[in-house]
Amino acid sequence: MADVTLTVDGKTITAPAGTLLLEACRKVGIEIPAFCYYPGLSLQAACRMCLVRIEKMPKLQTACTTPVAEGMIVSTETDEIKQARKAMLELVLANHPLDCPVCDAGGECELQDMTFKYGAGGSQFVEIKNHREEQQWSPVVFFDRPRCILCYRCVRVCNEGMDVAALGIQQRNVGSVIAPNDITSLDCEQCGMCIDICPVGALTSDTYRYKTRPWEMTHVGTICTHCGDGCKTTLGVRRSDDGMQIVRGDNRDKSGLNGEFLCVKGRYAFDFANSSERLTQPLVRQPNGEFATVSWEDAIKVVAKRFRAARDERGGRSIGVIGSTRITNEEAYLLQKIARSAFGTNNIDHHRTTDYVGIVRALDGQKNRFASIADAGSAPAILILGNDPTEQHPLLAWNVRTNVRHNGARIYLANHRKIKLHRQAKSFIQIPADGYEAFAHFLGGDEASSFGADAIALRDSLRQEQNLLIVFGSELRGTAISALVKFGFSLPDTKFACLGDYVNSRGAADMGLYPDLLPGYQPIHGNSAIRAEYGDGIPRESGLDLAQMFEAAARNELAALYVVGDDPVERLGIAEETLHNTFLVVQDMFMTATAKLADVVLPTANLYEKSGTVTNTFGDLQLVKKAADRAGVRTDLELIVRIADTMGEDVHTLVPFGKGVRADMGQSRGAQSGEADRHGIWLAAHNLEPKLSPFDPNALLDEIQRLVPGYDFDRLDLLGGTSQQVQPAGDGLIGISQLADRPDGILPSGDTLFTSGTLGHYSEKLNEVEVFQTKKSMVAAD
Amino acid sequence: MSLTKISENPKPGSTIFSPELAARFDKLVTLYPVRRSALIPMLLYAQDEIGYVSDAAIAEIAQRLDLTVLDVRNVLSYYSMLRTNPIGKYNVQVCTNISCMVRGGQELFQHCKKRLGIGHKQTTSDGIFSLEEVECIGACSWAPAVQVNYDFHENLTPEAMDALLDEYRSKAGQ
Numbered sequence: 001m002a003d004v005t006l007t008v009d010g011k012t013i014t015a016p017a018g019t020l021l022l023e024a025c026r027k028v029g030i031e032i033p034a035f036c037y038y039p040g041l042s043l044q045a046a047c048r049m050c051l052v053r054i055e056k057m058p059k060l061q062t063a064c065t066t067p068v069a070e071g072m073i074v075s076t077e078t079d080e081i082k083q084a085r086k087a088m089l090e091l092v093l094a095n096h097p098l099d100c101p102v103c104d105a106g107g108e109c110e111l112q113d114m115t116f117k118y119g120a121g122g123s124q125f126v127e128i129k130n131h132r133e134e135q136q137w138s139p140v141v142f143f144d145r146p147r148c149i150l151c152y153r154c155v156r157v158c159n160e161g162m163d164v165a166a167l168g169i170q171q172r173n174v175g176s177v178i179a180p181n182d183i184t185s186l187d188c189e190q191c192g193m194c195i196d197i198c199p200v201g202a203l204t205s206d207t208y209r210y211k212t213r214p215w216e217m218t219h220v221g222t223i224c225t226h227c228g229d230g231c232k233t234t235l236g237v238r239r240s241d242d243g244m245q246i247v248r249g250d251n252r253d254k255s256g257l258n259g260e261f262l263c264v265k266g267r268y269a270f271d272f273a274n275s276s277e278r279l280t281q282p283l284v285r286q287p288n289g290e291f292a293t294v295s296w297e298d299a300i301k302v303v304a305k306r307f308r309a310a311r312d313e314r315g316g317r318s319i320g321v322i323g324s325t326r327i328t329n330e331e332a333y334l335l336q337k338i339a340r341s342a343f344g345t346n347n348i349d350h351h352r353t354t355d356y357v358g359i360v361r362a363l364d365g366q367k368n369r370f371a372s373i374a375d376a377g378s379a380p381a382i383l384i385l386g387n388d389p390t391e392q393h394p395l396l397a398w399n400v401r402t403n404v405r406h407n408g409a410r411i412y413l414a415n416h417r418k419i420k421l422h423r424q425a426k427s428f429i430q431i432p433a434d435g436y437e438a439f440a441h442f443l444g445g446d447e448a449s450s451f452g453a454d455a456i457a458l459r460d461s462l463r464q465e466q467n468l469l470i471v472f473g474s475e476l477r478g479t480a481i482s483a484l485v486k487f488g489f490s491l492p493d494t495k496f497a498c499l500g501d502y503v504n505s506r507g508a509a510d511m512g513l514y515p516d517l518l519p520g521y522q523p524i525h526g527n528s529a530i531r532a533e534y535g536d537g538i539p540r541e542s543g544l545d546l547a548q549m550f551e552a553a554a555r556n557e558l559a560a561l562y563v564v565g566d567d568p569v570e571r572l573g574i575a576e577e578t579l580h581n582t583f584l585v586v587q588d589m590f591m592t593a594t595a596k597l598a599d600v601v602l603p604t605a606n607l608y609e610k611s612g613t614v615t616n617t618f619g620d621l622q623l624v625k626k627a628a629d630r631a632g633v634r635t636d637l638e639l640i641v642r643i644a645d646t647m648g649e650d651v652h653t654l655v656p657f658g659k660g661v662r663a664d665m666g667q668s669r670g671a672q673s674g675e676a677d678r679h680g681i682w683l684a685a686h687n688l689e690p691k692l693s694p695f696d697p698n699a700l701l702d703e704i705q706r707l708v709p710g711y712d713f714d715r716l717d718l719l720g721g722t723s724q725q726v727q728p729a730g731d732g733l734i735g736i737s738q739l740a741d742r743p744d745g746i747l748p749s750g751d752t753l754f755t756s757g758t759l760g761h762y763s764e765k766l767n768e769v770e771v772f773q774t775k776k777s778m779v780a781a782d
Numbered sequence: 783m784s785l786t787k788i789s790e791n792p793k794p795g796s797t798i799f800s801p802e803l804a805a806r807f808d809k810l811v812t813l814y815p816v817r818r819s820a821l822i823p824m825l826l827y828a829q830d831e832i833g834y835v836s837d838a839a840i841a842e843i844a845q846r847l848d849l850t851v852l853d854v855r856n857v858l859s860y861y862s863m864l865r866t867n868p869i870g871k872y873n874v875q876v877c878t879n880i881s882c883m884v885r886g887g888q889e890l891f892q893h894c895k896k897r898l899g900i901g902h903k904q905t906t907s908d909g910i911f912s913l914e915e916v917e918c919i920g921a922c923s924w925a926p927a928v929q930v931n932y933d934f935h936e937n938l939t940p941e942a943m944d945a946l947l948d949e950y951r952s953k954a955g956q
Contacts, residue, residue, distance in 0.1 A: 168852040170859035179859075181852040 006072035015068050022050050022063040032076055033114055035199045036151040037064035041160055044152050048088045052076045060084055089120035095130050097146050105201030107214040137186040139768040140206050140268055148202035150176055154194035163401055164188045187776045189753055190769050192267045196250055207268050207765060208248045212238055217247055220627035223614050224266040225326055225607035226756045228500045229395035230616030232256025233266040235627040243629035246270045257373055257620055257723045263394035265756055272762035273628050277590055279603035280632030303600050304646035306583045310559035316344025320549035320558050323350040323513040324565030325502035328612030328624055330700035331636045332511035335564055338640055341534040342649045346515050346524055346543025351566055352746045353501035354474040356509040360521045360728050362485035371469050371495035372725045373618040377403050379469035381410040386436055387473025387499045390420040391752045412458055414439055427458045437480035444487040466492040473499045474748040500617040501749040507615035510728055515543035520709040521728055530707050545745050550574050553582045564636050567758040569594040587636055590762055603633045610635045612697040620723040638695045657699040798838045803831050807846060817847045821857055825864050834865045870905040870912035872950045875929040878915050881922035890926050891915050893940040910954045
């Protein structure tokens with residue numbers, strides 16, 4: 001729309017017609033206070049804090065609902081306005097308790113700030129304030145009614161943002177009250193957006209309430225370790241007896257690819273890190289069959305000795321390596337590197353939750369076909385096949401809903417269940433659970449398929465689209481993906497996204513945790529830069545996949561198995577005797593089913609306790625920053641390096657660190673041991689920092705950027721906090737098409753909003769919420 | 783998860799209302815540009831039939847209008863003439879707003895309290911009367927006025943009020 005020019009506080013400003021006065025002012029640095037106004041949500045004009053004087057208008061106007069107009073002359077901070085705001089605050093404070101010293105929001109409360117700014121400390125009210133006891137609405141949400149200022153933000157974010165509508169307003173005038181949907185409790189997604197958006201401390205979370213004050217925490221923005229969307233979560237950490245404890249997770253600064261959004265896991269399911277069940281000492285199984293705690297040196301010596309013996313006596317093929325979908329890219333990369341170059345084996349795999357290889361193969365040779373998760377918030381049309389984003393990819397679902405609300409995006413859904421997103425869909429069709437491949441062919445024009453008139457109408461509408469975003473779950477694999485991609489190519493500028501389950505599922509795949517693929521999906525048998533770099537010791541034939549490794553173990557053909565952050569025994573129901581003759585090393589946080597069978601258990605740090613990068617399922621690569629710390633644990637990166645070193649491998653070949661510089665600048669000591677947190681961003685960005693430690697993930701990132709196709713992103717931008725999109729499809733993947741017949745080995749996790757694989761078992765809060773919501777659905781089913 | 787349970791709860795097609803009222807509701811939802819506009823009349827008619835707006839009525843109205851139960855409760859709780867609990871057979875609503883007040887409305891209300899032995903928004907133990915102090919009922923010209931259910935009684939005095947209450951009490955026994 002055309003621009004209009006107006007005068008605000010004597011300043012001439014220009015803004016597109018239709019812009020709200022409040023927004024136009026904020027853009028030029030004139031802050032107009034508001035409680036109820038919230039960008040992206042519907043307008044309320046309830047709080048009357050944004051009152052401004054507009055010439056020729058008889059009364060003060062709300063800047064949050066007034067669009068700018070040509071020639072408008074506005075004052076935002078005159079004595080009259082100050083007085084009006086002060087009076088408004090006096091009313092707001094009429095019943096608001098002055099319990100700031102114990103209130104969670106104290107120190108980051110918008111009402112506190114405004115009261116301070118307008119000097120509304122005194123009050124003409126002499127009546128006793130109405131008090132109501134706090135109420136617990138769910139395992140995570142508490143409501144303190146007297147603190148509520150009735151801005152309706154929570155109601156709107158729940159209705160519009162979440163499409164849950166669990167909050168409403170009941171009664172009227174001074175008796176108005178925010179009400180939950182189940183009379184006295186909340187039956188909802190427990191996302192906590194209402195708590196986050198509350199300008200005061202009326203809604204508080206069970207995990208944080210009365211624990212600490214905002215200024216007593218260190219706030220570290222890192223990436224949530226749960227689902228494959230990779231939201232940024234800002235962790236508030238505080239010193240505890242044995243390290244740095246996480247007290248709070250939120251994303252109040254709205255940065256990162258998720259903006260203001262976080263789901264129940266990103267917000268509350270960090271508590272596994274503080275669990276008393278954490279392993280903090282290395283365990284080695286003794287001849288009597290019991291675990292004994294030993295020193296790190298001894299444990300690593302045992303591991304290195306047995307790995308070396310297995311390799312030297314029975315060959316690299318007798319060693320298996322299983323990686324994790326929750327370790328960093330650097331760790332995954334190093335793990336496959338040590339497997340291939342030090343162990344001499346391609347027996348490496350991870351828990352595959354979707355067919356990344358399938359989509360990479362289908363897009364081989366194409367450029368810019370992978371969508372970023374941001375595209376889900378801006379694409380004019382989106383086709384979602386399979387999956388249930390509300391449960392499994394909450395940020396994707398949020399972006400889709402926002403896109404529909406703000407841009408009128410057209411959503412096409414095909415699913416075997418009536419998933420919640422159907423409410424946003426332009427068309428939704430239900431297809432058989434085993435009908436996805438047929439449906440992909442049907443979209444491509446296969447008339448033999450038996451899909452009804454609805455499906456034909458959906459296909460006809462899709463054929464009119466351009467810049468379509470196609471998102472699909474693990475229901476589509478291999479040839480189904482090829483058929484879908486072929487259909488996508490028949491439309492102009494289609495982009496694709498494949499939904500995997502965990503924070504670094506995509507990274508694990510990209511980093512080559514496959515028995516038949518090198519990092520960047522390069523076939524194992526071909527010649528590649530990686531082969532040239534690692535030396536030709538890497539076997540040219542494919543290794544064993546995850547299932548085959550256990551089969552080999554059962555046949556006594558696997559001398560050693562190295563499991564880093566995974567629990568295949570639990571997931572696949574592996575019998576105990578299978579691993580009887582295999583030397584099993586497990587790196588994990590907890591005594592998982594796999595760890596219980598191990599010969600050596602090495603306690604590790606989780607994603608919140610390390611630095612590096614992760615790649616979300618869309619290919620958005622982001623920086624992971626160390627927030628918490630737990631005495632006694634080490635990062636997987638450090639352990640892999642130490643094991644290789646003790647085995648007699650050249651650490652300099654494994655990790656390109658040092659470069660001749662010798663100095664100890666503190667990185668190898670104390671709480672920051674093994675981390676690069678204190679390196680200057682500029683130095684890091686320009687590859688100038690010395691990387692003195694082999695435990696420095698930046699040293700490995702150098703090598704990844706050099707050797708992994710698609711990972712040549714802008715490092716300065718990444719370190720500045722912006723996600724970088726990696727696009728593995730491209731040159732150098734020749735030969736991948738020959739792998740069409742490989743078994744995909746995919747086992748989707750089937751996680752819901754309230755579960756998170758093995759890790760979820762150790763989050764008390766997540767389990768509590770799950771039990772709570774399960775009871776609710778049982779009542780509903782009656 | 784049970785996020786959609788709200789509107790799925792009552793079985794479609796079945797109704798807790800009389801056939802006449804159900805038919806009236808079927809027509810009502812077609813009269814407005816948006817279905818939810820029928821909400822307030824539906825709540826009132828439901829209350830007239832059942833005596834109050836029951837949980838079952840809320841659930842059915844929500845389903846008929848494609849709203850959540852919470853949506854219905856939000857509106858329902860706003861209006862003081864809508865109630866969620868049963869009351870006496872005759873709801874005595876005494877106006878004490880300005881015109882009635884200056885003509886003895888307050889005294890009339892106090893008299894009713896004493897006579898019936900109940901207070902504001904209370905019901906007699908025999909379930910015949912409920913008492914309510916209300917704002918203007920639009921009968922200022924004939925103040926003080928009282929509304930019993932939907933019937934108006936004007937220019938009242940405590941004596942006339944006694945007679946009125948006796949009349950209703952005898953009617954209740956029939």
